[in-house]
Structures are given as structure tokens and as C-alpha cells.
Amino acid sequence: MTAVAEMKGGSLANRIDHLFKAVQPKGREFSYEEVARGCEALTVGTFSKTYVWQLRTGQRDNPTKRHLEALAAFFGVPVAYFFDHQVVDDVNSQLALVAALRDSDVRDIALRALHMDHATRQSLARIVNEISKMQGGHPAVKDPDEQA
Incomplete structure (x- = not known):
């Protein structure tokens, strides 16, 4: 298992899955295609919907720094969300408040x-x-x- 996948507070896949469920400005989860296109627009290089799905389901758990930065930017969270359990707690509290206010x-x-x-x-x-x-x-x- 990679260092990213072993982090306290859940695996990388769990954290990405939580972002899909919590960040829903359109009133629904983003599609893998929307996330891939959004991440690709934020970075240089390719970002496929299959790769997003693999990260979310835990089939891939060692993304590049560039991929993590793009995911973080797309979902509007700091990159540290994928590594630091305190940042996860803080961000998840903010996301819960935003969801409640919907x-x-x-x-x-x-x-x-x-x-x-x-x-x-x-x-x-x-x-x-x-x-x-x-x-x-x-x-x-x-x-x-x-x-x-």
C-alpha cells in the first residue's frame, strides 16, 4: 500500500469518494467525465474519466502530485486534504455545513x-x-x- 492510501482518516479512495458526495454545486454528483475534463483544464497533460474512477474506487492509489493538485483544485480543497487528517477533519466540517445549508x-x-x-x-x-x-x-x- 502506498503512503497516500495508508493515511489516517481514510484511504485516498474514501477521501475522493467523500468529495464526490459532498461537493455538489449542481445538486448532484459530478460525473467522472466532468471531473476528468475539469482536472485536465487545470493541469498540463491528460486526465481520463477511467483514471478518476480508478482513484475513487481504490484501484489506483498512487497518483502523481499533478493529479492530486488538479483534484484538489477541482473540488476546492487544499492538497493537504489528501495527506493531513486534521485538514480532512476541518474541510469535512466545512463541507457538512455547506451541505446542511442546502x-x-x-x-x-x-x-x-x-x-x-x-x-x-x-x-x-x-x-x-x-x-x-x-x-x-x-x-x-x-x-x-x-x-x-
Whole structure:
């Protein structure tokens, strides 16, 4: 196995697959052809849809620096996303927020909370945490009463 494939926080294929699922500005996953064309436009040389598919499925796991740079640029993430587990965590949190804000109900709640005072937002955060716990989920919002 290569160093890229052995990285903490998932294999290269898992990270690429996550990008396909999380980065959907058209409301759907990009096709392999779209990613290949986009990456090819960002780099000098060829980038085939088959190669993108092989990277995503783990059949190829040792891309060149140029290929990683093109994939990172295409999906709008730093190249370190493919190597550094802290960058993966940070980027995935940002991608989850963007995905959540695509939901009109979530967006409506967030926009309404914007116009609340600090104390009211803290109360709302506690309510959301309690509802999440009742539904068996984990709190998605930091408890405002916790000390940092």
C-alpha cells in the first residue's frame, strides 16, 4: 500500500469518494467525465474519466502530485486534504455545513437565528442539543454553557 492510501482518516479512495458526495454545486454528483475534463483544464497533460474512477474506487492509489493538485483544485480543497487528517477533519466540517445549508429548513433556521440576540441563540443551541439527544443523535452544536 502506498503512503497516500495508508493515511489516517481514510484511504485516498474514501477521501475522493467523500468529495464526490459532498461537493455538489449542481445538486448532484459530478460525473467522472466532468471531473476528468475539469482536472485536465487545470493541469498540463491528460486526465481520463477511467483514471478518476480508478482513484475513487481504490484501484489506483498512487497518483502523481499533478493529479492530486488538479483534484484538489477541482473540488476546492487544499492538497493537504489528501495527506493531513486534521485538514480532512476541518474541510469535512466545512463541507457538512455547506451541505446542511442546502436544506431550506436548515437555512431558514440559521437565517432566523442570525437576527436573535446572543442569549436567545444560546437557548436555541441548548434546545437543538436536547432534541438531538432525544432522537439518539449526538449534539451537533457545542453546548453554550461549556467552557472552552
